[in-house]
Amino acid sequence: MGVEQLSMYGYASKAEVLADARRYWNPDKTSFWQDEGVPLVVGDRSGYRLTDVDGHEVIDVHLNGGTYNLGHRNPELVDTLTHAIRHLDIGNHHFPTPGRAALARQLVEATPGADKVVFGSSGAEAVDVALKSARYATGRRRIVSVVKAYHGHTGLAVATGDARFSQLFHSDNPAEFAQVPFNDLGAMETALADRDTAAVIMETVPATYGFPLPEPGFLAGVKQACEATGTLYIADEVQTGLGRTGDLWAIHGEGVTPDILVTGKGLGGGLYPISATLLGPTASGWLQRDGFAHMATFGGAELGCAVAANVLEITQRSETRDNVRRRISQITEGLTRLRAGRDVLLTGRAVPEAVVEKFRAEVTRERQMVQALALDSGLPDSAERLALAASSSLGGLDVLCLNAGIFPNKPLAELTYADVREVFAVNVESQMLALAACLPLLRESAAGRVVLTSSITGPVTGFPGWSHYAASKAAQLGFMRTAALELAPYGITVNAVAPGNVATEGLDGMGEDYLAPTTATIPLGRLARPQEIADAVEFLAGERASFVTGQVLTVDGGQTLPESPEAVLPARATP
Known part of the structure; x- marks a missing residue:
């Protein structure tokens, strides 16, 4: 299980190897794989299988770029x-x-x-x-x-x-x-x-x-x-x-x-x-x-x-040549079966498999198919990978629907550089880079449509503790309107859907202390429904909205922040 590989160099554990790798070899690359959930330190290897020094076995389809075409230790x-x-x-x-x-x-x-x-x-x-x-x-x-x-x-x-x-x-x-x-x-x-x-x-x-x-x-x-x-x-x-x-x-x-x-x-x-x-x-x-x-x-x-x-x-x-051709046919046929009928791309940052499966099940119930791709917006080339996935899987791109939103609640006095950087990376940078990478595909379309869907993209500034989130949403709104002006000559429209909050299972966990004051700020007095969001996106992506660009479509009447937050927020005890 790799014990021999460890002892050859005087190590007793994987942790010791990783510590020395960070200190003496390559700190960024070592940390990258740990952060990405791939804590691999190769121990035994044979054929096309690798065993981590902790005993976890994987099939090596990476092959170090073809270094191991004929297997490990042939x-x-x-x-x-x-x-x-x-x-x-x-x-x-x-x-x-x-x-x-x-x-x-x-x-x-x-x-x-x-x-x-x-x-x-x-x-x-x-x-x-x-x-x-x-x-x-x-x-x-x-x-x-x-x-x-x-x-x-x-x-x-x-x-x-x-x-x-x-x-x-x-x-x-x-x-x-x-x-x-x-x-x-x-x-x-x-x-x-x-x-x-x-x-x-x-x-x-x-x-x-x-x-x-x-x-x-x-x-x-x-x-x-x-x-x-x-x-x-x-x-x-x-x-x-x-x-x-x-x-x-x-x-x-x-x-x-x-x-x-x-x-x-x-x-x-x-x-x-x-x-x-x-x-x-x-x-x-x-x-x-x-x-x-x-x-x-x-x-x-x-x-x-x-x-x-x-x-x-x-x-x-x-x-050898015959075996390669058999494997090419096998993989081609298998991928063709997997792709058949899949006309939706799901992407995200570290998307949990449970979320992917739930989304796939919901779409399948509607007698559609989904291709789920977990692309990490934190990686430099993720936007390019998204464009390549759209091109290879869909053959082109007519509508690009972008959603990004993380909203960690943290008082302004406690904010760190990492907090602000993460929120802007996910809420703003990921959408900008995705649109930039997919732009050549949209320009090839007869009528490219870009729709941003994100909670409280409209006139809201936020609630106390949401300063970095609110700032990112203001930047997102500015990006949307500027992109609309820049892409208008190509016939590409760029709009946004702005639900205040959507009545989903995820929101149920926020608690009544959050839901009650939030709902009170919505003129219609209720949360948006998922189908309403879908209808709004469908409208902005369709021919009926071909003359609309640079606009925000509010779904639930628009969530707005009152001049006096205390009017709807629970009173806090005075220390």
Whole structure:
């Protein structure tokens, strides 16, 4: 159960490991997984199963981005490494070796368009080699990648990826590194039109972006645009290669032969780090001119070459390829059944499974179907994931209904930065980022509709103890009205529904001390009913309200705060 893994390093418990990880390794990453409810410290591992050091077993479908394509501690690969280490070490990267020469030949022979191989120890290092090779071959510096790309964290590679990683270390360089949206061929053609680009680099299926599939003909169109402008095409197959899509390299399944192909992760079988940059004739010229121009002490280590050669052989076996295709069909069919008829997306911050199941049951009773997705508004990429989910599951987006509301009651004198930050993150930022991410889908719609639904979005300022909540609602209202002005030219309406409070089971638990004064502030003298909220949203999302934007529709007559809160709030004892 992982006891041996703990004792190997002198630990008696998982808690001790986590404490040292926070103190000496990576405090933010360690805390992130604990906060997200994934307190995993891997102990035993075999095949596709992991066992936490506390004994909890999970099936590993993450596979570290394809590092464990052939499973954890694959017996064949373990035997290969064990045999090799009896005779070899990493070797000397300056000199030819049988293992390095044989693996290079195997890779070239298995990869149409490849001519030479440069070895590294990580995917990012291999990407750096690819970019340097393209710059040498073309005499140009500019590189084009896709928005939200990920190609590693080394010097050149990090500049091709998401700004989250490049800007932190001041490695972003907009003059030399440009990005265009994935699947937007027109944007790519425009980016290459000036004929000043050395290379386009893309993952065949952008993994960190959320695995959007390339639209039919997109990658082939990019390759044609590259050929027309003297630009090299780099296929980053670090995560998509080595049989994961049914083909050895996913790019060949798209009918494209790249000028440069990058592989890593699974090439080492999860046992020894090794990567490779496969260069076509156009990109490999520098190896004839100066073979010492790029060097890596651990690049093509002899132990790694032995493992990688076996990985390549296992991956290309007919039984391996057949099994991959069977699993692709199995998962495709299963997901198709799950998606059938599901036309509602439910998202939220750490949504409890019980809430998801209750919502699903309610919708099912109405003879509809629901697809429940628990997306965390606290994660930087959650809004992008929402847009991808809408695109892949629904095929587009006509109506975006946003609800956000947490209302912790806390006196002003006791507020902390964390209190205020959490309320604004959930009530305001999550809605702004979700709308921004979904905007391209709404603009494609014939008539995009955005409806904000949130308690007391209207004229109310709040009750004593709700200052941070009331401030967030005022910000939400300002966001709604400003967005309505900005999006009106695109035919997109933005409105809000403002129930004071809704008669639900959740509100019953608030107690009479809360309900009585709350209800007394509502002109109609009663709480809103759930169906009334639904009717209001349906109206604002429909054709009848196509001329309405920037407005707040109050459902229960509008909850307002009297000039004298004491008139409706229970009197408090004087200390």
